[in-house]
Amino acid sequence: MSHTITTIGIVGTGAMGRGIAQVAAEAGLRVKLHDAREGALDEARAFIAKLWDRGVAKQRFSQSRADALAARFEEAATLNELADCELVIEAIVERIDAKQKLFQQLEAVIGERAILATNTSSLSVTEIAAACSRPERVIGLHFFNPVPLMKVVEVIPGLRTDAAVIEATEALGQRFGHFTARATDTPGFLVNHAGRAFGTEALRALAEGVADHVTIDRLLKDQGGFRMGPFTLLDLTGLDVSHAVMESIYHQYYQEPRFRPSALTGQRLAAGLLGRKSGEGFYRYVDGQAVVPDEPAAPRATPMPVWISAEDADAQRALADLVETAGWPLETGATPSETALCLLTPYGEDATDCALRQGLDPARCVAVDMLAGLDRRRCLMTSPATRGDVRDAAHALLAADGTPVSAIHDSGGFVLQRVVACIVNVGADIAQQRVAEPATIDRAVELGLGYARGPLAMGDHYGAKRILSILENLQAASGDPRYRPSPWLRRRARLGLPLTATDAQ
Ligand SMILES: NC(=O)c1ccc[n+]([C@@H]2O[C@H](COP(=O)([O-])OP(=O)(O)OC[C@H]3O[C@@H](n4cnc5c(N)ncnc54)[C@H](O)[C@@H]3O)[C@@H](O)[C@H]2O)c1
Structure with missing residues (x-):
């Protein structure tokens, strides 16, 4: 009836x-x-x-x-x-x-x-x-x-x-x-469940000392196309609300490592640094406006020969164009000369592992995040052994045409890759658990979280295989089950199916 x-x-x-x-x-x-x-x-x-x-x-x-x-x-x-x-x-x-x-x-x-x-x-x-x-x-x-x-x-x-x-x-x-x-x-239903990765993974990168909150926000906004960075969002929502939601969903899923909150938020909450509503959170607010430090100026450097790893052919081509446009000497041999700046393009691997695996001198290696291309902002990452002059040269090169550059410390998956991979993985697992239909997951997340694409479409946009390898590398290096790929993602990536696909029968 x-x-x-x-x-x-x-x-x-x-x-x-x-x-x-x-x-x-x-x-x-x-x-x-x-x-x-x-x-x-x-x-x-x-x-x-x-x-x-x-x-x-x-x-x-x-x-x-x-x-x-x-x-x-x-x-x-x-x-x-x-x-x-x-x-x-x-x-x-x-x-x-x-x-x-x-x-x-x-x-x-x-x-x-x-x-x-x-x-x-x-x-x-x-x-x-x-x-x-x-x-x-x-x-x-x-x-x-x-x-x-x-x-x-x-x-x-x-x-x-x-x-x-x-x-x-x-x-x-x-x-x-x-x-x-x-x-x-189920805990968090769909939208709040899908929203767990953005903040917690960004907090994890912050807690690991990969970059400061301002840099992380800039990277995710510019490279990832998110409407606002995770720390701006945490400040807007208020830690009194966000911290409680993070803890609640983590515990309701019996300490699921994918949702593990950060020790940072509880302490900031205790200090009264709630965000916009208390006048200070990750940012300080004056007349309702966040005080954001100016972007550091790009260093000056004398051009040096540049060698680019061939592991990702598209990335190699895009970086070679950039080197040529800047008028720096490009090395095209299979291995770099003794004096070359070596640009690496890892996915999920940190600069240290990527340099050592390719038998390169880590002191001369700088990694560049190519997941979202080079258009809006560029992210470079150095290993603890990378020389300062090499880092500065890479920074100057990447900034030569005026595109903003963020330099971060070594991290599996830079900032964008690890955050995007976690968002896609959580979304995939929501589909795996049959919390909702794939198309519903994507549309609800677009509308509820304001992402340009829902998590499954986001995975297909960047490539399910690529997202899978980012997660596998993150898990291998960290040993953290937080990064274990959802079966939904792993199977579809291996079968070459879109993440939005339900079973064929
Ligand atoms: N605020 C959000 O962003 C948001 C989003 C989605 C869902 N929710 C949920 O919606 C509900 C309300 O949230 P809110 O933010 O509007 O809270 P609120 O504090 O703004 O409003 C709650 C209202 O309920 C009244 N109230 C409380 N207990 C009552 C009772 N026993 N009988 C009658 N009236 C009672 C209060 O006087 C108050 O006016 C909560 O369950 C919350 O989790 C909130």
């Missing part, structure tokens, strides 16, 4: 509840609002009215439409007044006991066929439902902040949720104009 939804209830009208109320009214629903705190409803209504007023001022819609929208809200002073709602969404405090108690109270009030939806981001929908006499009517409907702008909602059936309830909830999400991402009831 299908569910018709014309009236919904929203309990908890804070940051999330008010956003959900706004999109529900805009979708033509009658919306009943309840909050335990006095004054909360007025604040929520005033907040939404202001947004609609702005819409009127910008001539996006008429005053009469704004008035009609506001008239769709009704106050429910008590839970009893939600009796005629066909669906109630809770967006109250993130505590299992509070949510279970609320749903028990609501079950005593609402109709036989009414649906109970939770906006929880970290609790189990199944566990919340378990406290209800009819768990089959309970579902997760997980929105993102701010709801009107974040056009994705995760639809999370609990283990006992009815098929008709899933269908009705999905239809509602679509009516709100959101992409509905159906995902299983």
Whole structure:
């Protein structure tokens, strides 16, 4: 039997509840609002009215439409007044006991066929439902902040949720104009699960002393095309929130090494360095603006002969073009001369291992990250044995045409390779665990995390085989199971299939 939804209830009208109320009214629903705190409803209504007023001022819609929208809200002073709602969404405090108690109270009030939806981001929908006499009517409907702008909602059936309830909830999400991402009831669901790699791997690179946070942010933004660097993002979200999410998902997966948080965040949290909201996080904020040190100027160097490893033919060609354009002498022999600067192009290997494996003198070797090409920013990496004048020469060469260059210490996978490989690997494992369909994973991540490509498409963009070898090299050198490739990635890379491919049958 299908569910018709014309009236919904929203309990908890804070940051999330008010956003959900706004999109529900805009979708033509009658919306009943309840909050335990006095004054909360007025604040929520005033907040939404202001947004609609702005819409009127910008001539996006008429005053009469704004008035009609506001008239769709009704106050429910008590839970009893939600009796005629066909669906109630809770967006109250993130505590299992509070949510279970609320749903028990609501079950005593609402109709036989009414649906109970939770906006929880970290609790189990199944566990919340378990406290209800009819768990089959309970579902997760997980929105993102701010709801009107974040056009994705995760639809999370609990283990006992009815098929008709899933269908009705999905239809509602679509009516709100959101992409509905159906995902299983697993820790972090889909989007927050997929978002684990970006911050934790960047923190790991920082903790290893590979580069400072500013450099890591610049590399991921410019080379990786991420909207903002991981440390800018951590500052924006606030460590009080991010640290808790990192710890919660790690523990909910029983210390899965892929999600292992960094010791850095707990200590920074203790120091009150929360981010933008406390005036200082990884960056310091003055008048709401991050204080970002200027980019260090490229060193000057006298041209020296340059030899480029032939291990990656495309990379060798691109670097040879760059050497010729800069007017530096290019060595084209199979091995370098005694005086050459040697450019290496490793994937997942550090400069030390890459130089030694090729029988080169590490003192004259500099590694260049070629994963994303040379266009937007270049990253060079040196082994502990690389001479200072050799590093400076490589830096000057790479900066000769004005493209920014970041120099980092030795690291398997530079910064971009290791972070991208971890994002792809976590995304692949989400597909492996059948948390969601491959196309859903990619679209939900694009919308929910703002990545230009979802993790599977990202892997296909850079090449699944390449991502696999980055991870294998990282795992071999570090011995850390964090980098073990997901079977989803390993099999598809070996079979030459796209990462977005489901099984052929
Ligand atoms: N803020 C986010 O980015 C975000 C994103 C996705 C999901 N969520 C989830 O949404 C829920 C709400 O988060 P928020 O950020 O809107 O919180 P919030 O603190 O801004 O708002 C919560 C509101 O619920 C009210 N409330 C608390 N307990 C209540 C109860 N027992 N009965 C009625 N009202 C009650 C509070 O008075 C408050 O107005 C949480 O489960 C949270 O995990 C938050």
